[in-house]
Amino acid sequence: MSPESEDSGRLQIAVGVIPDVRRRQVLIARRPDRARHGGMWEFPGGKQEPGETIEVALRRELLEELDLRVLAARPLMRVAHEYTDLRVQLHVWVVDEWLGEPRGMQGQQFEWVPVSALHERKFPEANLRIISALQLPELYLITPDLSSYGPEFFEMTRTLLTAGVKLLQFRSYRLAATERPEVLRRLSALCRESGARLVVNGDPAEARACGADGVHLGAARLMGARDRPLLRPLLVGASCHGAEELRQAERIDADFAVLGPVARTRTHPWSTPLGWPGFQKLALSTRQLPIYALGGLGPQDLDAARQAGGRGVAMISAIWSAPDPAAAFRAGLGQEAVS
Structure with a gap:
């Protein structure tokens, strides 16, 4: 069984960390008010569809959400988390190269935020381990x-x-x-x-x-x-x-x-x-x-x-x-x- 499907009881989610290396910032998006965790910020991505690898899911989601075509990406970490009514596993990838300028294809708000300031925003709990990892220097x-x-x-x-x-x-x-x-x-x-x-x-x-x-x-x-x-x-x-x-x-x-x-x-x-x-x-x-x-x-x-x-x-x-x-x-x- 591959790591991507190791826990079929969890919702598998592809997550993209998109950095602006020169400014030491990353791209985050605000969830719609009526969605689960409405109004909170998150790293862009979405659910893995049947038959997709995580990398394919990541590429599809970033194109659909932000009109970004991923050219190069690499895995950073996985985060397993239990909410009261949902078990998720986030597959977090760093997007090193892409084509296009980000725009909210579904009307969502997005911002470039310094890594050091991510803790000032409100994120769903499952995202907090990602923030901690990003704030570790390389x-x-x-x-x-x-x-x-x-x-x-x-x-x-x-x-x-x-x-x-x-x-x-x-x-x-x-x-x-x-x-x-x-x-x-x-x-x-x-x-x-x-x-x-x-x-x-x-x-x-x-x-x-x-x-x-x-x-x-x-x-x-x-x-x-x-x-x-x-x-x-x-x-x-x-x-x-x-x-x-x-x-x-x-x-x-x-x-x-x-x-x-x-x-x-x-x-x-x-x-x-x-x-x-x-x-x-x-x-x-x-x-x-x-x-x-x-x-x-x-x-x-x-x-x-x-x-x-x-x-x-x-x-x-x-x-x-x-x-x-x-x-x-x-x-x-x-x-x-x-x-």
Whole structure:
């Protein structure tokens, strides 16, 4: 049974995320007042008809609704949701190329809205996971694992945040426990100043105490979790290496996962790389969860990650060990599609 038809009890809906990359906006439409969820905003799309694939349904709906002819699109995620009287599954695709200018073919209102402002509009509940995924940047930076973090580290962190880092994970196994609070306090302050979000690889209580924006669960902590450790809007990320961990990340309702290693790494030479085919197989099997590719990757791998079904790329040495870390990160920003 294909993923598109895996739950015949749900109404299958094709959804298009149509970005204006230059302005960092997406197209949304307002539902008619008399329709279900009347007056709310949504991402354009509609029901899959018998005999259609999701991609065919998406192309048909966007042509009928907005007079847009889709040239290139790729899957982003699936969202299963239960309303009181209806079970739906949204198949969300990013439309990278199209012909035409959008116009409301059925009289509907539509607007280009910054991704950062989507939460200001009222959407049906099933759309909220899409918004959360879109507000995750495609480049996820992880700190190097050091035994001490001195002035040079904090100055470089400030430079990278200025260069455009929007999601930073603090990960250190070598730093003494007594020194972690001060390092995290300083990182939290830097991220707040720049409008970036900080997640802590470690204990959820530690993340709350330092004022971070969330927690990143290592594989062992993930598998030991019984439920989601932090309430939204705090983020919960998860490190995964295979299908079992991805299923657990979905079960605890994590916001995103990191999957790898995709390539062989200097720090983990004993780990067998997934390769892009292995990453894609796992990513496409768990489309409820935005997934970052990790392991021997850099900004140059962003398009490969997208094509393999990933949200983006998580990076460590490709940035921190670059001759000019800020320039290396900015090069990746130029390739971002939706964020």
